[in-house]
Amino acid sequence: MVICIVALVVFSIMSIWSARYRDLARQAFKCIYLTATLRPCNVQLEQKIKTKITSKLMRIPSLASFTYKNFKTISWIFTIAFFASLVYSAYGIYNLIVYGSCDPNSATCGVNQFLQIIACYEIQIVSLIIVVAIILFAYFMIKKKNIKFVFE
Amino acid sequence: MFDANKIREDFPLLKKTNIIYFDNACTTQKPKQVIDAIVRYYTEYTACAGRSLHKLARKTTEEFEKSREKVAKFINAKKIEEIVWTKNTTEAINLISHGFKFNKGDKVITTNLEHSSGLLPWQLLAKKGIIDLNFVLCNKEGEFNIKDFEEKIDRKTKLVSIIFASNVTGTKAPLEEIIKIAHDNGALVLVDGAQAVPNFPVDVRKLDIDFLAFSAHKMCGPTGMGCLYGKYDLLKELSPFMLGGETIRDADLKDHILEEVPHRFEAGIQNYAGAIGFGAAVDYLSKIGMKNIEDYEKELAKLLVEGVLKIQNLNLIGPKDWKKKNALVSFNIKGMEPHDVAILLDESNIAVRSGMHCAYPFHKFIGFDKGSVRASLYFYNTKEEIKIFIEKLTNIAKTLGK
Numbered sequence: 425m426v427i428c429i430v431a432l433v434v435f436s437i438m439s440i441w442s443a444r445y446r447d448l449a450r451q452a453f454k455c456i457y458l459t460a461t462l463r464p465c466n467v468q469l470e471q472k473i474k475t476k477i478t479s480k481l482m483r484i485p486s487l488a489s490f491t492y493k494n495f496k497t498i499s500w501i502f503t504i505a506f507f508a509s510l511v512y513s514a515y516g517i518y519n520l521i522v523y524g525s526c527d528p529n530s531a532t533c534g535v536n537q538f539l540q541i542i543a544c545y546e547i548q549i550v551s552l553i554i555v556v557a558i559i560l561f562a563y564f565m566i567k568k569k570n571i572k573f574v575f576e
Numbered sequence: 577m578f579d580a581n582k583i584r585e586d587f588p589l590l591k592k593t594n595i596i597y598f599d600n601a602c603t604t605q606k607p608k609q610v611i612d613a614i615v616r617y618y619t620e621y622t623a624c625a626g627r628s629l630h631k632l633a634r635k636t637t638e639e640f641e642k643s644r645e646k647v648a649k650f651i652n653a654k655k656i657e658e659i660v661w662t663k664n665t666t667e668a669i670n671l672i673s674h675g676f677k678f679n680k681g682d683k684v685i686t687t688n689l690e691h692s693s694g695l696l697p698w699q700l701l702a703k704k705g706i707i708d709l710n711f712v713l714c715n716k717e718g719e720f721n722i723k724d725f726e727e728k729i730d731r732k733t734k735l736v737s738i739i740f741a742s743n744v745t746g747t748k749a750p751l752e753e754i755i756k757i758a759h760d761n762g763a764l765v766l767v768d769g770a771q772a773v774p775n776f777p778v779d780v781r782k783l784d785i786d787f788l789a790f791s792a793h794k795m796c797g798p799t800g801m802g803c804l805y806g807k808y809d810l811l812k813e814l815s816p817f818m819l820g821g822e823t824i825r826d827a828d829l830k831d832h833i834l835e836e837v838p839h840r841f842e843a844g845i846q847n848y849a850g851a852i853g854f855g856a857a858v859d860y861l862s863k864i865g866m867k868n869i870e871d872y873e874k875e876l877a878k879l880l881v882e883g884v885l886k887i888q889n890l891n892l893i894g895p896k897d898w899k900k901k902n903a904l905v906s907f908n909i910k911g912m913e914p915h916d917v918a919i920l921l922d923e924s925n926i927a928v929r930s931g932m933h934c935a936y937p938f939h940k941f942i943g944f945d946k947g948s949v950r951a952s953l954y955f956y957n958t959k960e961e962i963k964i965f966i967e968k969l970t971n972i973a974k975t976l977g978k
Contacts, residue, residue, distance in 0.1 A: 438695070450740075472919060475916050475920050475923070478916075479919075479924075482828055482920075482971065482972075485975040492916075492976045
């Protein structure tokens, strides 16, 4: 389900220009809708995306194997990164409207540098992604290896 | 001399695409001869059979009944009337389950290897309390247990419903032995021939089969078309479970007189194009020769089974001896979901099936709860295709398997 959220936004935008992506966007929407209404998702979009991506990476076996085996973690990272950049972008736009600068604390981010909104927060976004990735990776590895912590 | 490459020229889809079609247990490709026969019906003589008297209707009736004759001859039925058109194998089995006169407490024996079509109709009757359903448990390789069968069958057994060739393991049931034991105990035998009739010669008289169900679309014919073979006297005893146009000779407001066998079972307008296409498919297969098809498929089975057995991380379902199998392998790759393997193969233009293959109990029995991947071949597949398939599958198993 996680990757479907990103897929819905990405494919919806892409489907403006290409009808090829409209069906995928529809499938992503159906998946989110079913999950949100507490019904089992039978769209299998996540599986399709996972195998499609893996198949494209088969020329680099180690990368294909890593992607296939850690797809859940990767999709979580993409989803969190997607929402983080969404929040930061909204924050930047808010600052731009209210203070005339996307980042009032930075001298390099002026009114005319609208396109650099994301760049203003590049370090924060990257570090956030890395931290979340490490946490998720550790979580899934612990779960996968069935490691249990005993606290006395 | 059997030449698969020459045969492929007859199949428009195989000719114009580079798809490796290994999903033949699901449905087969259609040769031009079959497509042409169907198109001819729609473009040259579209009409109803057996009703109107005009030229077009006469031609339709003639072609429709000629197809029945071809199918009867194909399985060596004694009479043309022993062939009842159905829409598929499932409907043929349901015709028996609904039309057979069971008394309370009558026993039906089937196996844990059955396709849903050969299991659910009996489950339904058992749930209604009409029959007592018993199972012969095939082993994990899908091999029929004759001893278990001998122990379970008795004089209360009215019917044995059995799959001839499995759509999961590719194994064949020892039908001659089963039929002999069943008949010795006064039971009739219904054979699900969906995976058998298309792949090797089936002689209903030699095997002494009472009822045989099979589909056209698994043997180069059109979808939505199948048939039930039944010994004439047994068909006469069967009650139709659908009545309507063409099933009666006379009717008033209170009663009706049934039409003769097989027409009493064929209610309403029939799938004329389908039946004519079925006849053309039978002609096509007969021209190639079922023995030739069987021999060639054995060669394919050898290559296929030996090839997949060399792949690491692969669990093969059913026997490892290719001689015991049809040209069909079901398997799983350790650490991968069956659907993932199928989608990855599809990316390489190889069409296989993944899932439960309508055999839920058997998959659960062998511990494959998520199903399996199935590659099923037909006589138009080539040895080169198998090599490519094995190569791609090896790569997938090596890279993504555990």
